[in-house]
Amino acid sequence: MVIDLRLLREDPDRVRASQRARGEDVDLVDALLAADERRRSSGSRFDELRAEQKRLGRLIPRAEGDERAALLARAGELAAGVKAADAERDEADATAQELLLRLGNPVHPDVPVGGEDDYVVRETHGTIRDFDAEGFPALDHLELGTRLGAIDVERGAKVSGSRFYYLTGVGALLELALVNAAIARAVAAGFTPMLTPALVKPRAMEGTGFLGQAADDVYHLEKDDAYLVGTSEVPLAAYHMDEILPAERLPLRYAGFSPCFRREAGSYGKDTRGIFRVHQFDKVEMFCFVAPEEAEAEHERLLGWEKEWLTALELPFRVIDVASGDLGASATRKYDCEAWIPTQGKYRELTSASNCTEFQARRLRVRMREGKTTRPLATLNGTLCAVPRTIVALLENHQLAGGAVRVPEVLRPYLGGREVLEPGDHGSDPAAGATGS
RNA sequence: GGAGGCUUCGCCUAGUCUGGUCUAUGGCGCCGCACUGCUAAUGCGGUUUGGGGUAACCCCCCAUCCCGGGUUCAAAUCCCGGAGCCUCCGCCA
Numbered sequence: 377m378v379i380d381l382r383l384l385r386e387d388p389d390r391v392r393a394s395q396r397a398r399g400e401d402v403d404l405v406d407a408l409l410a411a412d413e414r415r416r417s418s419g420s421r422f423d424e425l426r427a428e429q430k431r432l433g434r435l436i437p438r439a440e441g442d443e444r445a446a447l448l449a450r451a452g453e454l455a456a457g458v459k460a461a462d463a464e465r466d467e468a469d470a471t472a473q474e475l476l477l478r479l480g481n482p483v484h485p486d487v488p489v490g491g492e493d494d495y496v497v498r499e500t501h502g503t504i505r506d507f508d509a510e511g512f513p514a515l516d517h518l519e520l521g522t523r524l525g526a527i528d529v530e531r532g533a534k535v536s537g538s539r540f541y542y543l544t545g546v547g548a549l550l551e552l553a554l555v556n557a558a559i560a561r562a563v564a565a566g567f568t569p570m571l572t573p574a575l576v577k578p579r580a581m582e583g584t585g586f587l588g589q590a591a592d593d594v595y596h597l598e599k600d601d602a603y604l605v606g607t608s609e610v611p612l613a614a615y616h617m618d619e620i621l622p623a624e625r626l627p628l629r630y631a632g633f634s635p636c637f638r639r640e641a642g643s644y645g646k647d648t649r650g651i652f653r654v655h656q657f658d659k660v661e662m663f664c665f666v667a668p669e670e671a672e673a674e675h676e677r678l679l680g681w682e683k684e685w686l687t688a689l690e691l692p693f694r695v696i697d698v699a700s701g702d703l704g705a706s707a708t709r710k711y712d713c714e715a716w717i718p719t720q721g722k723y724r725e726l727t728s729a730s731n732c733t734e735f736q737a738r739r740l741r742v743r744m745r746e747g748k749t750t751r752p753l754a755t756l757n758g759t760l761c762a763v764p765r766t767i768v769a770l771l772e773n774h775q776l777a778g779g780a781v782r783v784p785e786v787l788r789p790y791l792g793g794r795e796v797l798e799p800g801d802h803g804s805d806p807a808a809g810a811t812g813s
Numbered sequence: 814g815g816a817g818g819c820u821u822c823g824c825c826u827a828g829u830c831u832g833g834u835c836u837a838u839g840g841c842g843c844c845g846c847a848c849u850g851c852u853a854a855u856g857c858g859g860u861u862u863g864g865g866g867u868a869a870c871c872c873c874c875c876a877u878c879c880c881g882g883g884u885u886c887a888a889a890u891c892c893c894g895g896a897g898c899c900u901c902c903g904c905c906a
Contacts, residue, residue, distance in 0.1 A: 420865065423875040430836095430875095433887050437833050451886035620862090741863095750862085 381412050381472070383482065394482040397489045397700035400589075401478070408475045415468035422461035429454045478588050481735035483700045484709040494699035495712075501683065502692030504716050505773065512777040516719040517768040518650035521547060523779040523799045527651060527767075538648070539640060539655045541764075545803035546794075550770070551658065551763050553790035555633060558660040558685065558761040562631035565681055567662060570632045572611035575602045580614035583740035585706030585732075592641040608632030609757040612663035616742045621665065623746040626753065627674065628665040631760065633658065651764040652724070660760040667744060668734055671754035675731040678758035679711050682727045685760055688786045691769050692716040694723050706732040715769040726765050729758035 384391050388405055395402045432451045439447050488496045507514040521527030526547025532540035543551050559569050581587050581603045586594055595604035605611060612632045621628065636659050647653035662681065666674045679695065686693045698710040707730035714723035737743070737752040744753040774782040781797045788795060792805055 416865080419875085423865070426876085427874060429887080434834060436886065448886055453886095455886060 381408065381476070384408060385412070391479070391482055394480065394700075397483050397487070398480050398703065399491065399701040400480060404475055404478060408472060408479065411468050411472040411475060415465060415472055418461050418464040418468060422458060422465055425454055425458045425461060429458060477582065480588070480703070480705040481585070481708045481733060483703060484731070486697075487703070487709050488697060488699045489701075490699040491701040492699065494701070495696040496699075498695040498697055498711065500692075500694040501687060502690070502716070504692050505718065507718065510777075514718040514772060515775060515779060516650065517652075517771040520771040520775055520779055520781060521650070521767070524771075524781065524797055525799070525802060526550065526771075526797070529650065537655075539653065541651050541654060543767075546791075546797050546801050547767070549791055549803050550767055550787075550797070553787045554761050554763055554766055555658065555660060556790045557786055559631060559633060561685060561688075562660065562662060562681075562760055565629075567629045567631035570608070570612065570615075570630045572605075572608045572615075572632045572634045574605050574611075574635050574637070575600075576605055576610055576614065577602060580610055580617070580740075581605075583617065584610045584613045584736050585704060585739070586610065588705045590704065593639050595637045595639055604637035605634065606638045607636050607659060607757075608634035608661045609663060612661065612757070613736050613742075613755055614740055616665065617740040618742075620743045620745050620750055621753070623667065623744050626666055626744060627670065630663045632661045632663060634661075636762075650768065652768050654764055657762060657764045659762045662758045662760050664756045665737075665742065666754050666756065667746075668752070668754045671731050671733055671756060674754075674756050675709065675711070675729060678729040678756055679713075682713050682729060682758055682760065686713055686715065686726065688784070689766070689770060690784045691726075691773055693726065698728075704730065706730065706735045708733045708735070715765075716773065717769060718772045724765070724769075726762065726769060727759035729756070731756050 384405065388409060392402050392405050395405060429451065432447055432454065436444065436447050436451065488494050505514075515523075518527065518529065524547065525545045526543065528542040528544050529540075532542050563569055575597070578587070578601060581594065586603075586606065590606075594606060596602075597604070603610075609632075611634070612630050615630070616628075635656060637656050638654075640653055640655060643653060651657075662678055664674050664678065683693075683695070693713050693715045696712050696714060698712055703710050710728060710730045712725045712729075713727040715726045716722075717724050732755045734752040734754055736755045742753060742755070743750050770784070771781050774784065776782055776796065779799055783791055783794050783797060791797075794801075
């Protein structure tokens with residue numbers, strides 16, 4: 377049973393306050409405490425009866441005649457009692473477990489309280505271009521992508537439905553360039569690159585906190601009782617499931633690359649144009665296992681790597697401290713990097729760094745051993761590069777008059793040296809064209 | 814998809830047929846102590862994990878032999894279901 381209710385028992389008011397800040401059910405806390413109490417009392421009754429049962433079990437084989445009959449009679453009573461206590465404990469366990477799934481990680485005290493719009497802007501970077509001054513109107517990413525032969529949403533919809541797309545020609549090259557550049561940077565920063573499964577068992581999904589409030593957004597394959605991951609955070613967190621890691625091996629840092637699947641339930645009519653919000657995309661994700669006391673510092677480091685990446689892509693962006701009501705279930709605090717999208721006239725989320733403290737580690741039973749003691753560790757995750765959104769930001773921010781797009785220097789080595797993407801480039805190797813071969 | 818074999822406390826392993834001091838054997842590794850110019854060797858002790866009792870330590874209780882059910886007074890052991898690994902066959906990028 378993957379339950380740890382220590383914080384709840386010790387400081388229920390803090391958990392209540394957290395639920396309130398998240399805009400979630402506060403009564404849940406009392407229901408959980410009640411289930412926990414039932415679980416404990418039936419558990420200790422079970423333990424006592426079982427102890428007596430064991431004692432009898434040792435006497436019976438040696439007893440004879442009337443004595444043996446009496447012992448067997450008592451043992452029969454005990455068996456019934458043990459069974460009842462066991463059933464009651466199981467029921468309380470299941471109830472507690474089910475309630476616990478709906479309880480989010482207690483929010484960090486410095487997190488701004490409120491909903492989606494109550495974030496606090498931490499910092500702003502880069503310069504927003506003034507297209508009026510430059511003398512041409514900014515085209516949106518879909519217009520640019522279509523002209524470049526990079527994005528095909530019509531055929532995506534024809535084949536798979538709305539919110540699906542093809543990346544074609546230089547669009548496909550652009551994704552591969554982004555992924556390669558991002559992985560190279562992560563590796564240089566000390567991350568171990570990982571290609572992860574996209575299909576996981578319920579345990580992994582549940583343990584990372586995606587089957588609570590976020591369950592509607594997850595694809596489930598009923599026939600196999602398997603889930604399509606919405607991020608490689610899931611298989612990365614579960615990678616060390618049920619393991620005890622020596623403290624001296626920490627921090628463990630992984631850079632995962634995987635497709636991500638999201639139902640986008642409840643976002644009808646939102647971002648319907650282009651590839652900003654889609655059902656399937658690829659993403660490079662950073663994931664860290666650290667000692668709990670290191671978690672906040674690691675959170676800052678994750679944010680730092682994200683900022684360096686966006687800066688290297690020459691994108692104007694800002695960092696927000698996400699408000700309590702907009703945190704995922706697993707995060708105690710979350711920083712989003714939002715890039716400026718010229719045609720929308722606003723900043724939009726490109727990356728997100730979450731400190732999950734011990735929330736996921738407890739559920740997945742990932743622990744650290746330090747000397748003699750074993751305790752849960754902390755997990756953190758941060759986007760390095762979510763491909764479609766990054767493409768949106770790149771196309772729009774780096775567009776030139778006439779629909780061409782300047783390639784930031786970091787990506788050029790990964791794009792056959794191209795400095796500009798231009799309509800008519802079908803993605804073949806420019807060097808091959810130049811030599812006429 | 815079909816057939817068979819396997820899964821024991823870090824690793825290896827005894828135990829399962831024939832249910833009951835299994836409170837799970839031994840080896841390796843690891844930790845501590847002793848001995849020893851150093852190292853090595855040797856000896857002794859310790860070494861699954863989770864929950865509970867306790868202010869805490871020692872210690873005590875319960876669970877845990879892949880997981881979940883069942884039979885039984887009693888399950889590592891018997892029965893059913895599932896998972897994982899391996900071998901062979903079929904199919905396949």
